[in-house]
Amino acid sequence: ELEVCVIYEFFSFSPYFTNYVTSSKTAEFNSKRDWSVPSEALQSYLSETEITFFLFENRVGSNEEKDGVLSMLSLPLAPLRENKPIKGSFEMVK
Numbered sequence: 001e002l003e004v005c006v007i008y009e010f011f012s013f014s015p016y017f018t019n020y021v022t023s024s025k026t027a028e029f030n031s032k033r034d035w036s037v038p039s040e041a042l043q044s045y046l047s048e049t050e051i052t053f054f055l056f057e058n059r060v061g062s063n064e065e066k067d068g069v070l071s072m073l074s075l076p077l078a079p080l081r082e083n084k085p086i087k088g089s090f091e092m093v094k
Contacts, residue, residue, distance in 0.1 A: 004070065005029070007054045011037055011045055020058055046081040050074045055092055070094070 003020040006029055010016070018031035037045070052074045071092035079086050 001060045003058045003060055005056050005058070006031070007056050008051055010035060010051065011042075017056075023057070043081060046077045050076050053092075 002023040004023045004027060005020045006018045007015050010033075013035060016031075016033055018029040021027045021029060052072055054072050055070045057068060057070050071094050073090050073092045075086055075090065077086070
């Protein structure tokens with residue numbers, strides 16, 4: 001059985017791992033995280049940075065050492081600076 005999670009890093013905080021879910025075409029992670037960031041630093045960070053998400057696999061019950069990154073996606077954070085959402089369907093690449 002293959003389980004996957006998403007890993008990302010925001011600002012200078014440690015990488016964040018979402019919950020693991022069983023792999024499917026419609027996997028939902030429903031993960032939420034809150035951070036406290038100084039306003040001045042945040043505005044600059046959002047203007048200049050892309051956030052990268054990594055889809056990571058975990059093979060449950062397997063002794064194989066093939067766990068690892070399946071694909072990734074980078075998104076610019078600039079819309080958040082203007083209180084605009086980042087939403088839609090985004091293709092991940094290997």
